[in-house]
Amino acid sequence: MEILLAAAIHDAKNALNSLGVWLDKAQQECGGQSAALNQAKAVTATISGQLVELLALYRAGEGNLRMAVEDQHLEDFMGDLMAELSATRTADAADGATVQSIETDFAAAREIDAWAFDAYLVKFVLLDALRNALRHARHKIHFSIAAEPGGGIRFSIADDGAGYPDSILRAESTAKMTAESSGLGLSFARVIAERHATPAGRHGRVELANDGLGQGGARLSLILP
Amino acid sequence: MDLREKVGLLIDDMPSMRTTVRMQLASIGLEKCDQASTVKEAIDKLTAKHYDLIVCDYNLGKGTDGQQFLELVRRRHILPMTTAFLMITGETGYQQVSTAAEYSPDDYLLKPFTADTLGVRLSRIFDRKEALEPVYKHLGAKIDYTKALAACDEAIEVKSRYTLEVLRIKGDLLLAKGRATDALALYEGVLQERATPWAEVGKANALIAYGNPDEARSLLEQALVAYPNYLAAYDALADLLVKTDKFAAQQVVDQALHVASTTQRQRELGALALANKDYERAEGAFKIAVERDRTGFFKSHDDYAGLTRSYVEQDKIQDALAAVKDMSTHFQRTPELAARQAALESQVHVRAGDEKNAKAALAKAQAAQKSAKLDINTMLEIAQACFANGQPDDAKKIIQDVAENYQEDEKVLDSIRTVFEVAGLEDEGALLLDDTKKRMIRLNNEAVALAKSGELDKAIMMLVEAADRLPNNAQVAINAAQAVLARVQSIGADMTQIAQAHRYITQAIKANPLHPKLDAVVAFYRKLAPTGARPLEI
Numbered sequence: 059m060e061i062l063l064a065a066a067i068h069d070a071k072n073a074l075n076s077l078g079v080w081l082d083k084a085q086q087e088c089g090g091q092s093a094a095l096n097q098a099k100a101v102t103a104t105i106s107g108q109l110v111e112l113l114a115l116y117r118a119g120e121g122n123l124r125m126a127v128e129d130q131h132l133e134d135f136m137g138d139l140m141a142e143l144s145a146t147r148t149a150d151a152a153d154g155a156t157v158q159s160i161e162t163d164f165a166a167a168r169e170i171d172a173w174a175f176d177a178y179l180v181k182f183v184l185l186d187a188l189r190n191a192l193r194h195a196r197h198k199i200h201f202s203i204a205a206e207p208g209g210g211i212r213f214s215i216a217d218d219g220a221g222y223p224d225s226i227l228r229a230e231s232t233a234k235m236t237a238e239s240s241g242l243g244l245s246f247a248r249v250i251a252e253r254h255a256t257p258a259g260r261h262g263r264v265e266l267a268n269d270g271l272g273q274g275g276a277r278l279s280l281i282l283p
Numbered sequence: 284m285d286l287r288e289k290v291g292l293l294i295d296d297m298p299s300m301r302t303t304v305r306m307q308l309a310s311i312g313l314e315k316c317d318q319a320s321t322v323k324e325a326i327d328k329l330t331a332k333h334y335d336l337i338v339c340d341y342n343l344g345k346g347t348d349g350q351q352f353l354e355l356v357r358r359r360h361i362l363p364m365t366t367a368f369l370m371i372t373g374e375t376g377y378q379q380v381s382t383a384a385e386y387s388p389d390d391y392l393l394k395p396f397t398a399d400t401l402g403v404r405l406s407r408i409f410d411r412k413e414a415l416e417p418v419y420k421h422l423g424a425k426i427d428y429t430k431a432l433a434a435c436d437e438a439i440e441v442k443s444r445y446t447l448e449v450l451r452i453k454g455d456l457l458l459a460k461g462r463a464t465d466a467l468a469l470y471e472g473v474l475q476e477r478a479t480p481w482a483e484v485g486k487a488n489a490l491i492a493y494g495n496p497d498e499a500r501s502l503l504e505q506a507l508v509a510y511p512n513y514l515a516a517y518d519a520l521a522d523l524l525v526k527t528d529k530f531a532a533q534q535v536v537d538q539a540l541h542v543a544s545t546t547q548r549q550r551e552l553g554a555l556a557l558a559n560k561d562y563e564r565a566e567g568a569f570k571i572a573v574e575r576d577r578t579g580f581f582k583s584h585d586d587y588a589g590l591t592r593s594y595v596e597q598d599k600i601q602d603a604l605a606a607v608k609d610m611s612t613h614f615q616r617t618p619e620l621a622a623r624q625a626a627l628e629s630q631v632h633v634r635a636g637d638e639k640n641a642k643a644a645l646a647k648a649q650a651a652q653k654s655a656k657l658d659i660n661t662m663l664e665i666a667q668a669c670f671a672n673g674q675p676d677d678a679k680k681i682i683q684d685v686a687e688n689y690q691e692d693e694k695v696l697d698s699i700r701t702v703f704e705v706a707g708l709e710d711e712g713a714l715l716l717d718d719t720k721k722r723m724i725r726l727n728n729e730a731v732a733l734a735k736s737g738e739l740d741k742a743i744m745m746l747v748e749a750a751d752r753l754p755n756n757a758q759v760a761i762n763a764a765q766a767v768l769a770r771v772q773s774i775g776a777d778m779t780q781i782a783q784a785h786r787y788i789t790q791a792i793k794a795n796p797l798h799p800k801l802d803a804v805v806a807f808y809r810k811l812a813p814t815g816a817r818p819l820e821i
Contacts, residue, residue, distance in 0.1 A: 068374070075395050124512045124542065126381030129447055129479055134407065141403075172447050174479035178377065178393070209478070256478035257505040283478060 067113045074106045103146030104189060110182050111246040118249050125176045125253055132167035132203065132211075139181055143188055160188070163202035166211075170203075173211050175282050179250045186243040187215045187278045194219035198271050206281055209260065213280045218272030227266055247280060256283045286312040286405065289335040293318045294325045294352070295371075296344035304338060304371070304401075311402035321345075322352050322580050329361050336367045336405070339388075341376030345577040348376070350383050351546065355581065357386045360424035365416060367408045371396075379543050382512045414438075414445050418452060425796065428460050447473070454485045459797060463492035480506065480513045487519055496523055512542050521551070529558050546572050546581050553589045557596075558701065566593035573606075579613040584623045585660055587613075591627045592705075595634050603631045622651035623661045626668040633671040645672050652681075659685055659695055663702050670706035678706070679715065686719040688755040691795060727762055734766060739773070742766050750787055757795035760787045761804050768807050781816045784808055788819060 078099060085095045117123040140162070191199045195217035206212045226244070244264070251262035260283040270277035291313050295301045301318050308316055313336070319325035322343060329337075339349040349370050356362040370380050370388040380391050389408045392401065412419065418438055421431035435453040439446055450473055457466035470486035473479065483506040490499035503520040510516060517539035524532035533555040540548050549572040556565035569590035576582050587610045594603035607627045614620050629644035648665045651657070657665075662681055669678035682699055689695035696716060703712025726749055733742035746763035753759050764787035771780050788808055791801060805819055812818075 124378045124382065125510075126378060126512065127480055127510055128381065129481075131444060133444075138400075138403075141400075171444060173477060178381075255509040257483055257502070257509045258478070259509075260478075 063116055064113060067109050071106055071109055074102045074109075078102050100146050107182055107186055107189075108242060111186065111242055114179060114182075115242070115246055115249060118253070123249075123253065125179065127174050127176055127254070129172045129174050130177045131172050132170055133164065135177060135181075136162075136164050136167055136203065139184055142181070143185060147192065160192075160199045160201050163200070166202075166204045170205055170211060173282065175254055176250070180280070180282070183243075183247045183250050183280055184213060184215070187247065187280070190243060191215050191217040191219075191276070191278075194276065196272065200271055209256075210262075210281055210283045213282075214277060215279075216270030216275060216277040218270065218275040221268035221270070221274040221276045222266055227268065247278075251280055251282070254282050286402075286409075287314065289313055289315065289409070290333070291316040291336040291338060292325065292328055292334045293338045294320075294322075294343065294349070295340035296320050296342070297340070300340060307398040307401050308338070310398045311405070313405070322347050322355075322578060325352065326356065326361065329356060334366055335409075336369065337362065338369045338371065341370055341372040341380060346575040347578050347580060348379070349388075350380055350386075351576075351581050353388060354383075354386045354547070364419040364422045365412060367405070367412055369404065369408065378512075382514050382543055385515070385518075411445060411448070414443065415448065418449060422452070425792075426456070426459075428456055429802075432456055432460075447479075451481055451485075454482075454489075458485070458488055458492060461492060461797070461799065463489050463494075467493060478509075480510045480516065483510075484513070484515045484519050487516075487523075491519075491523055496527075499523060514539055514542055517542070525555070529555055533559055533561070533564075544571070546576060546586075549575075550583075550586060550589070553586070553593070557589060557592060558704075560596075562593050562596040565589065566597070569593055573609075573613075582613065584610065584614065584620065588623065588627055588660070588664060591631065595631055598634070600631060600635045603634075604628065607631065618651050618655035619657055619661055622648050622655070622657055623664055625651065626661070626664040629668040630671045633668075641672055645669065645674075649677070659689065660698070663698055667702050667705060670702070670708070675706075675708075678702075682715065683719065686716060687723065688753045690720065690723050690753075690756050691758060691798070692755075723756070723759070727758065730762060730766065734769060739766065739770050743770060747783075747787075750790065754790055755794045757791040757798040758800070760791035760794060761798065761800050763787045764791065764804050765807065768804070768811055771811050776811065776813045776816075778816070781812055785812075785817050785819065792819075 081095055081099050081102070085092055088095070114123055140160075143160075188199070188201065196219055198218045200214070200216045202214050204212045204214070244266075247264045251264045254262035262280070262282045265277075265279040265281065267277050267279075268274040286308075291308060293301055293304055293308070293316055295304065295318075298320070301320070305316060305318065308314075317328055317332075317334075319328055325337075325339075328334075339352060341349040343349060343352065349372075353362075353368060353370070362368065368388045370376075370391040371394060372380055372391055373394055377391060377393055380388060389411070390404050392404055415438065418431065418434045421427055421434055432453065435449050435456065438449045439453070450469060454466055454469050457463075457469065467486065467489040470482045470489055473482040474486065483502065487499040487502045487506070490496070490502065500520065500523060503516050503523070506513065506516045507520070517535055521532045521535040521539070524535060533552065536548055536552045536555060540552060549568045553565045553568035553572065556562070556568060569586055572586040573582050573590060587606055591603045591606045594600075594606060607624050610620060610624055625644045625648035629641045629648060632638075632641035632644060645665075645668050648668060652662070652665055662685055666678040666681040666685075669675070669681070682702065685695065686699055699716060700709075700712050703709055703715075726745065730742040730746050733739070733745070743763070743766045746759065746766050750756070750760045750763040764784045767780050767784045767787070771777065771784070785808070788801075788804055791798060791804070795801075808819060
């Protein structure tokens with residue numbers, strides 16, 4: 059099953075990649091920027107990310123999700139992440155308004171220098187969260203990294219949208235989450251956070267709150283031990 | 284970063300991928316780029332020419348992969364640390380590469396990627412290579428530890444984004460030099476700032492060197508709970524357990540194989556399973572080792588020897604003979620190979636009760652032994668065949684020689700113990716090794732006593748005779764050099780004797796560059812050697 063599922067997801071990802079190549083070509087042919095094609099490209103990136111998440115969740119369930127925990131230079135990591143995001147970014151936010159920019163505060167990245175985690179998986183967690191924020195924000199998104207008191211690092215993504223619905227916030231406090239109530243991205247984020255651990259027994263976690271920007275905007279924090 | 288001056292080598296078995304990546308490299312300025320489609324071609328090119336950058340696909344076809352290639356060229360020192368190595372992988376390869384224990388690429392890139400991403404990553408690697416060049420340049424085949432450590436300290440002093448990387452290298456150097464206390468302090472310092480797997484394993488290795496295997500064991504077991512895919516932790520734990528509990532060690536290697544099934548680990552599992560008399564498991568492991576790699580580049584005579592023994596122990600005579608025969612089709616025909624095959628074949632015949640063919644094959648192996656210089660494992664295989672054929676004296680003669688030569692090499696001594704064990708003569712083996720050790724100590728003590736009582740010439744004669752007979756015994760060579768230098772010190776420099784001392788020190792460096800008494804004798808040489816004498820290269 060693992061092989062079949064992995065192969066199917068692999069094929070689907072390859073198909074999405076070639077779709078991306080065709081979309082690039084189409085954009086060239088219609089002479090530059092097309093909002094519709096940009097949107098289409100963003101959608102392929104989202105699906106591609108979801109496939110990665112799906113496979114990781116399946117593997118985690120089967121007990122063979124493999125993590126590659128290594129020192130990551132945080133400034134480089136943040137740079138790569140933002141480059142990938144802007145390459146596949148949708149133009150529109152909630153209510154059809156345009157999110158002007160993502161405010162970033164990566165000052166702590168330089169200070170912390172490097173941290174050990176699985177860059178590939180954590181990148182997908184953060185990309186998903188950022189895309190989610192882009193969908194729900196009215197105007198602004200704030201993305202920051204900080205040292206976590208007592209050891210660890212904290213990534214925070216806040217927006218000025220309507221905040222998380224109560225059902226999601228409530229579900230967070232109970233130990234068991236169902237995929238339906240949280241969405242794929244959140245389940246994935248929780249699994250990846252939890253799988254990051256230290257020999258001292260500390261684990262990563264995801265925190266959700268409506269204390270983001272504006273009046274009760276959403277904030278997602280990913281804490282890695 | 285200007286890539287136009289850099290020279291690259293691109294390795295991929297798929298022509299279409301080579302074309303794509305070649306074009307991407309050209310578009311970011313790296314136009315000087317050779318290509319190779321097989322491991323052999325790549326090694327030939329690497330040996331003939333200097334490259335600044337290797338871009339290698341993980342999947343190289345025919346059961347070989349980029350990680351194996353990287354390990355091979357680093358281990359053989361064909362690829363200097365100053366050359367950048369970028370691995371290109373799919374999602375599956377990424378897990379193998381990113382969890383690899385001993386040798387990792389400078390960076391890896393997941394397919395598909397854009398030329399821009401490639402450019403960013405290459406610039407980063409070259410920046411690091413440049414910044415750490417003062418450190419990397421010391422990490423070749425021959426490491427000058429004093430200089431390498433000094434370069435590390437200088438780099439740490441500057442405090443840059445590469446500090447962690449330098450600390451990691453410094454930790455390895457300290458461990459290699461046996462400076463357990465310093466290494467322990469280094470790793471504990473790192474771990475105070477951050478949790479990171481390499482420092483956990485480093486700390487455990489420092490504890491082992493420090494003589495605290497129990498704490499090391501529990502540390503590694505804890506580390507594996509947090510980092511269940513970190514292969515270096517499995518390797519360190521298996522190395523630790525192999526001395527005390529081979530069954531537990533086999534289990535650990537088995538777990539590591541579930542994370543990444545490499546030829547090296549299959550080989551280890553096979554050897555442990557043989558020692559644990561788990562012949563079925565051994566057969567499986569060695570089979571994978573010899574069957575997976577269809578190029579013959581990554582397997583060794585030892586793998587076939589292991590497979591043959593696994594078959595023999597299960598009385599699968601025909602399979603065993605086939606395995607021995609199979610070696611001819613996978614390896615270059617050398618006297619080494621012929622001797623190994625003959626020695627193995629002889630043992631199979633003994634097991635099958637075919638005395639005539641057993642003796643004939645053994646005679647062939649012994650003839651090869653007389654006419655060519657063979658490596659240790661082949662020598663010990665012949666010894667094993669001698670035991671099997673009821674010629675214990677011949678066997679012991681060979682083993683004696685190996686034991687004296689490799690007195691300080693625990694791995695070789697372990698192999699010797701295994702030969703005796705297989706022959707069912709464990710106690711005799713322990714006795715022989717003990718006697719050899721005592722004899723070598725006595726030789727050194729007698730020489731020192733002679734020197735002290737003023738009979739320096741007699742001492743030199745004894746040690747020089749031993750050093751010439753035992754080229755791989757570092758201790759004897761060091762003592763010989765020490766004695767010669769003592770004479771130089773008392774009666775003045777004489778170029779012949781300076782040259783003789785130089786020769787024995789070089790011999791010792793070759794035998795064991797990490798010998799603890801090496802530094803002292805090197806310093807002694809440098810103090811006494813007149814200007815114009817050959818400098819020592821360490």
